[in-house]
Amino acid sequence: MPSDTRPAGRPFTPLDFQLVLLRRMADHNPGPVEDARRELGASLTDMREANRRWQAMVRSPHGRGAAARYRSVLGAPESRSARRIGDLDCEAWRWPLPLWPALRFEVLLAPDGAVWNEWLVRAPGAPAPALRTLDDLAPWSCTVDEAARAFAPARPLEGSAPTRWGLAFTAPDGEGVRREVVAEFTWGLLQRTAVRG
Incomplete structure (x- = not known):
């Protein structure tokens, strides 16, 4: 039976929160997001509903503070x-x-x-990705701080939404030519890169 038949009024769970993260990432990477959503056993309706409920909690004038909200979820x-x-x-x-x-x-x-x-x-103890060239910058391959360290000096850019960040830096392509790059991150995870010029 589809998972979007979950009862109304149920608690907001870690599964729902992962769907919220995926919903924002879907704007850049619908393919990996669809795969991840299926891995979680959730429908597209579930993802939309989780995002709707999260936004309602965030915007509620009577809601908990952000720290308390994360602990409750x-x-x-x-x-x-x-x-x-x-x-x-x-x-x-x-x-x-x-x-x-x-x-x-x-x-x-x-x-x-x-x-x-x-x-x-x-995660502490988890191996960081080897980031040397543009080819290493695949979607979901690295976090903001990992890309900033690997391609220092990186310049932070304002994101297009509160959960988005950008970095501008130079990185060598597969032939060793240094390119101007803009990398976009959602919830701290790399979503896409664009080469300038």
């Missing part, structure tokens, strides 16, 4: 650690997601509990 973080970014102290919360076992969903919290950032990062 994903449970207690797998890890919590202090982090210093420039002059700012924060705490990083991380959760595993079955779709991306080598990654973790990370939320950075300010001392007052406000969420500064939320995205996918490499």
